[in-house]
Amino acid sequence: MSDKIRVGIVGYGNLGRGVESALKQNPDMELKAIFTRRNPKDIVLKDANIQALHINDIEKYKDEIDVMILCGGSATDLPEQSPAIARWFNIVDSFDTHAKIPEHFAAVDQAAKEGSKVGAISVGWDPGLFSMNRVLAEAVLPEGKHYTFWGRGVSQGHSDAIRRIKGVKNAVQYTIPIEEAIEKVRSGSNPDLTVREKHIRECYVVAEENADKKAIENEIKSMPNYFADYDTIVHFVSEEELKQNHSAMPHGGFVIRSGKTGDGNINHIIEFSLKLDSNPEFTGSVLVAYARAVYRLNKEGQSGAMTVFDIPLAYLSPKSGEELRKELL
Amino acid sequence: MSDKIRVGIVGYGNLGRGVESALKQNPDMELKAIFTRRNPKDIVLKDANIQALHINDIEKYKDEIDVMILCGGSATDLPEQSPAIARWFNIVDSFDTHAKIPEHFAAVDQAAKEGSKVGAISVGWDPGLFSMNRVLAEAVLPEGKHYTFWGRGVSQGHSDAIRRIKGVKNAVQYTIPIEEAIEKVRSGSNPDLTVREKHIRECYVVAEENADKKAIENEIKSMPNYFADYDTIVHFVSEEELKQNHSAMPHGGFVIRSGKTGDGNINHIIEFSLKLDSNPEFTGSVLVAYARAVYRLNKEGQSGAMTVFDIPLAYLSPKSGEELRKELL
Numbered sequence: 001m002s003d004k005i006r007v008g009i010v011g012y013g014n015l016g017r018g019v020e021s022a023l024k025q026n027p028d029m030e031l032k033a034i035f036t037r038r039n040p041k042d043i044v045l046k047d048a049n050i051q052a053l054h055i056n057d058i059e060k061y062k063d064e065i066d067v068m069i070l071c072g073g074s075a076t077d078l079p080e081q082s083p084a085i086a087r088w089f090n091i092v093d094s095f096d097t098h099a100k101i102p103e104h105f106a107a108v109d110q111a112a113k114e115g116s117k118v119g120a121i122s123v124g125w126d127p128g129l130f131s132m133n134r135v136l137a138e139a140v141l142p143e144g145k146h147y148t149f150w151g152r153g154v155s156q157g158h159s160d161a162i163r164r165i166k167g168v169k170n171a172v173q174y175t176i177p178i179e180e181a182i183e184k185v186r187s188g189s190n191p192d193l194t195v196r197e198k199h200i201r202e203c204y205v206v207a208e209e210n211a212d213k214k215a216i217e218n219e220i221k222s223m224p225n226y227f228a229d230y231d232t233i234v235h236f237v238s239e240e241e242l243k244q245n246h247s248a249m250p251h252g253g254f255v256i257r258s259g260k261t262g263d264g265n266i267n268h269i270i271e272f273s274l275k276l277d278s279n280p281e282f283t284g285s286v287l288v289a290y291a292r293a294v295y296r297l298n299k300e301g302q303s304g305a306m307t308v309f310d311i312p313l314a315y316l317s318p319k320s321g322e323e324l325r326k327e328l329l
Numbered sequence: 330m331s332d333k334i335r336v337g338i339v340g341y342g343n344l345g346r347g348v349e350s351a352l353k354q355n356p357d358m359e360l361k362a363i364f365t366r367r368n369p370k371d372i373v374l375k376d377a378n379i380q381a382l383h384i385n386d387i388e389k390y391k392d393e394i395d396v397m398i399l400c401g402g403s404a405t406d407l408p409e410q411s412p413a414i415a416r417w418f419n420i421v422d423s424f425d426t427h428a429k430i431p432e433h434f435a436a437v438d439q440a441a442k443e444g445s446k447v448g449a450i451s452v453g454w455d456p457g458l459f460s461m462n463r464v465l466a467e468a469v470l471p472e473g474k475h476y477t478f479w480g481r482g483v484s485q486g487h488s489d490a491i492r493r494i495k496g497v498k499n500a501v502q503y504t505i506p507i508e509e510a511i512e513k514v515r516s517g518s519n520p521d522l523t524v525r526e527k528h529i530r531e532c533y534v535v536a537e538e539n540a541d542k543k544a545i546e547n548e549i550k551s552m553p554n555y556f557a558d559y560d561t562i563v564h565f566v567s568e569e570e571l572k573q574n575h576s577a578m579p580h581g582g583f584v585i586r587s588g589k590t591g592d593g594n595i596n597h598i599i600e601f602s603l604k605l606d607s608n609p610e611f612t613g614s615v616l617v618a619y620a621r622a623v624y625r626l627n628k629e630g631q632s633g634a635m636t637v638f639d640i641p642l643a644y645l646s647p648k649s650g651e652e653l654r655k656e657l658l
Binding site for chain 2 (some may be wrong): 021186275278284286323
């Protein structure tokens with residue numbers, strides 16, 4: 001019998017495939033099954049050892065899978081799936097609807113405690129690695145200010161908003177941090193930055209034939225919440241160009257804390273940044289490291305909901321405490 | 330009776346003063362006493378509520394102090410003090426003799442367990458925050474390579490080595506990372522970099538009157554381990570210039586992991602960096618955040634030695650779990 005950590009993936013979109021890819025780099029873990037709401041027969045998997053199963057049957061596998069990695073969306077999938085599945089399995093999810101984190105945490109906490117399982121929520125890079133750096137930097141430099149910049153990267157929400165405009169066939173929107181603003185923050189001057197001063201929005205739009213491009217551009221640029229508060233650049237491109245040049249999903253960003261010590265004249269900058277060729281591949285890699293952690297924490301007898309703030313870094317690594325202290329401390 | 334965390338400082342040099350300064354920014358903690366090997370009467374403290382006491386009397390204060398922050402040196406102070414004091418108090422130290430971390434950990438672990446205390450060792454920024462980023466980034470991107478660059482900052486060890494040369498009155502040595510090497514790493518090309526390709530060493534030297542400057546410069550540049558493997562720049566300056574321009578203790582650096590996912594063609598860069606106006610002020614701030622953590626962990630019944638790998642980030646912050654999830658996740 002294998003002593004690998006047996007992992008299931010719930011939801012097989014971009015993120016689910018990112019998790020599948022990440023698991024191959026971690027020899028102490030193995031993917032056992034993918035659970036889907038679709039007809040499992042429609043899921044094509046390269047590896048014959050991995051089953052595609054219907055999500056309704058998930059409970060039957062509770063003795064065969066150690067951790068479920070939930071790869072559904074935060075709007076409707078995870079609020080329902082995470083508590084339901086945490087009753088039977090250790091779980092990791094990437095819930096990112098910020099305003100609803102307290103209620104999601106409470107729901108997962110209750111279910112996981114009832115099932116004596118561990119549920120790590122809101123794992124990824126933001127929320128996730130970026131949040132960790134906000135907490136760490138604020139604890140070390142309490143008198144200071146933190147700044148988060150996102151991008152250059154594709155925002156699915158903004159791309160979707162453009163696609164809903166009449167006359168638009170397809171669209172990709174890049175969020176781009178403004179280098180000048182980052183440099184101002186790095187200087188330690190603690191600037192007050194408006195939304196417009198922090199990010200640019202750049203849109204690649206495929207218009208339908210005979211569509212009024214001027215009207216589309218105006219509608220994008222004046223859209224409240226999404227674009228009106230930003231400097232927005234709109235490019236019209238062909239469907240072919242969009243596919244060829246804008247179908248990768250790069251992302252990244254910067255978390256910078258600028259703080260002072262002493263009598264307030266000594267400056268310090270703590271900066272964490274990511275430059276990712278593929279957002280789902282990287283997010284999947286983070287989820288997998290946390291799957292190892294929740295498995296181990298549960299083995300030690302812990303249960304309930306946790307976030308990245310609650311889990312020691314040692315649990316993420318396959319190395320022992322001795323190895324970590326010797327090689328990486 | 331105050332419910333603040335009562336802190337003692339052991340050793341009152343640059344780092345001890347950095348801790349004193351950091352404690353003023355943390356209203357949930359208070360400095361109670363400074364312990365010294367010198368005559369306590371020679372220690373001048375601004376605040377009349379803080380006592381200067383002899384280190385030989387430390388055990389008498391075991392009911393009056395919750396955490397001792399040890400600010401001595403790694404060569405001779407901490408190997409002796411940390412285990413001795415961890416028997417009576419929760420401690421935090423910044424032990425940084427890398428090769429001896431395993432034995433230091435073992436000694437503190439035994440003493441702290443015997444005394445039912447928590448001892449956090451090797452806390453600071455390297456070892457410390459940099460180490461945390463090495464572990465985190467390696468766990469997330471197992472197929473990759475990490476690079477650590479230090480500086481621009483003063484190296485006490487290298488400055489001392491120059492001061493020991495005949496004809497040298499005083500000296501300050503800056504370690505400077507080579508921007509070109511950092512850019513190569515950020516490109517994702519995973520370069521193999523020699524010692525010389527990563528850092529420059531720049532020395533500001535005050536020579537004695539009539540000293541042979543050419544001979545001093547040669548001796549510096551050819552010094553094995555310290556300078557021979559680097560491109561080294563030597564400037565001769567006056568004692569006044571050294572005091573005026575080179576008595577601050579700036580430091581910092583970069584930890585960069587470059588990794589690949591998928592079939593090996595998707596690159597990701599994780600970067601953590603620090604730019605510090607004062608190394609002891611910042612290191613002191615890190616020690617104080619970990620003092621809060623060891624106090625809380627011990628309150629929960631934990632004991633033994635720990636490192637930054639073992640302590641969840643939530644313990645560093647004065648905020649509750651609810652506040653952290655709401656404000657920073």
